[in-house]
Amino acid sequence: MLIQRASDIPSSEITPERLYSNRREFIKTASSALGTAAVISILPGCMNSSASGTAQNKARGPYDTDEKQTPYEDIISYNNYYEFGIDKSDPIKYSKNFKTKPWTVSVEGMVKKPATYALEDLTKGFAMEDRVYRMRCVEAWSMVIPWMGFPLAELVKRLEPTPSAKYVEFKTILDPSQMPGQKPSIFGGGLHWPYTEGLRLDEAMNPLAFIAMGIYGKSLPNQDGAPLRLVTPWKYGFKGVKAIVKIRFTDKQPLTAWMEASPQEYGFYANVNPQVDHPRWSQASERRIGEFYKRRTLMFNGYAEQVAQLYSGLDLRKNF
Secondary structure, three states, rough: OOOOOOHOOHHHOOOHHHHHHHHHHHHHHHHHHHHHHHHHHHHHHHHOOOOOOOOOOOOOOOOOOOOOOOHHHHHHHHOHHHOOOOOOHHHHHHHHOOOOOOOOEEEOOOOOOEEEEEEEHOOOOHHHOOEEEEOOOOOEEEEEEEEEEEEEHHHHHHHHHHOOEEEEEEOOOOOOOHHHHHHHHHHHHOOOOOOEEEEEEHOOOOOOOOEEEEEEOOOOOHHHHHOOEOOOEEEEEEHHOEEEEEEEEEOOOOOOHHHHHHHOOOOOOOOOOOOOOOOOOOOOEEEEEEOOOEEOOOOHHHHHHHHHHHHHHOOOOOOO
């Protein structure tokens, strides 16, 4: 048996203490009543017993998954949001006083309606939709999240990019006084702030691309990207730039934050592709938060029918 040092194990592979403790208690109780063999047969479908008793909601639209949704408590407490720290539990600790009102978004570049918009003006008139999406992190963990927001395509059409525009770039807020992870002494030499992400314009216009402003029918929590964030469920989670303050339309592919920090590990497209491993771990399987066993990762996170045509003729091993 190969025994790994703790420092060699990715954080995504370590079961959170809360889940582990609850799992042990479940096994202990069930073993007494059913016997070990019966317990083993139950475990693959067993959810985190400490999570809220949120019932599985059926899909409500053509883009929703009908898979069991991740409990609200897990969605708000297990996050990658390096502006607030590199541990999964840091965002909920350090974002409590993050100010999201008032909020403005600057629209720049190859667009007919450049301006600095108050958030309420930018989103005025959009009908809020509910979307239940699978979300896959590059670190091999996943969730099913019920988002509330509006299609990114509606915002793009409102802003009217010029015919020359080929890409749309997003930037998060730069405010080290509120975001301790942006201080050089904290994250030393890692990401260059502000966090930057981007999409091809045809990706941005795909019906799956979404601007989220809430989860579970509530306003988006600070640690999940309030007041507005990008959601592209066929891509890895790092593509979902949070706390957006700038949108720029351009004819050149943006240099995204993770491409700049580690281009050999993170590409522009970030499409979920189980056939292309991250240099330090496999992408062939994933662990849904709240579940004990891993599951097979699906191409484009299960959204191939909706997005595969966007990449026709593109070598996805080179363009990762």
